[in-house]
Amino acid sequence: MYVASVPAVETTAAVRVERRRQIAVWTLRVLLAVAFFYFGISKFAGGSRRMWIHLFDAIGFRQWFRIVTGFVEAGRAPLLLTPRGVFPGVALLAAAMIGALLVHIFILGVSTATIGVVMLLVILTAVALASRLS
Numbered sequence: 001m002y003v004a005s006v007p008a009v010e011t012t013a014a015v016r017v018e019r020r021r022q023i024a025v026w027t028l029r030v031l032l033a034v035a036f037f038y039f040g041i042s043k044f045a046g047g048s049r050r051m052w053i054h055l056f057d058a059i060g061f062r063q064w065f066r067i068v069t070g071f072v073e074a075g076r077a078p079l080l081l082t083p084r085g086v087f088p089g090v091a092l093l094a095a096a097m098i099g100a101l102l103v104h105i106f107i108l109g110v111s112t113a114t115i116g117v118v119m120l121l122v123i124l125t126a127v128a129l130a131s132r133l134s
Contacts, residue, residue: 025130028123033080035120036093040074043067059107072096080127090128097121 011019043052043066056066072092079089097120104114 021130025127028127029080029086029131032093032120032123032127033077036073036077036080040070040072040077043070043073059103069096083131086131087128090124090131094121094124094128097124 045052052066053063056063073096076089076092079085080093082089097117100117101114101121104110104117108114
């Protein structure tokens with residue numbers, strides 16, 4: 001069959017499945033990049049009413065660590081969008097999430113926010129494994 005003088009692309013079921021997998025992986029990468037960029041930027045906001053300021057005070061870290069964490073998250077998020085940067089980005093962001101998980105378990109206590117940290121860590125791991133297959 002020809003459409004506009006271009007032969008129709010014949011695809012097999014395996015090719016369609018692989019294409020859907022790639023679309024899913026890229027969708028997750030974009031969503032993770034947006035989420036980490038947002039969370040990283042939100043750590044820079046000042047004012048005594050900001051949640052991050054109170055949280056970092058509660059866990060005993062100084063405010064400089066809040067800023068460093070913001071740089072790690074916001075600065076490494078774009079790496080998820082580049083083929084060569086996905087593994088370094090995942091490694092650095094996963095390290096930040098492991099640190100956050102440890103803080104939740106040993107200092108803050110397990111809560112619904114802990115589930116969010118675990119979900120981000122699991123999705124990061126899945127993206128790394130799926131990107132390796134590509």
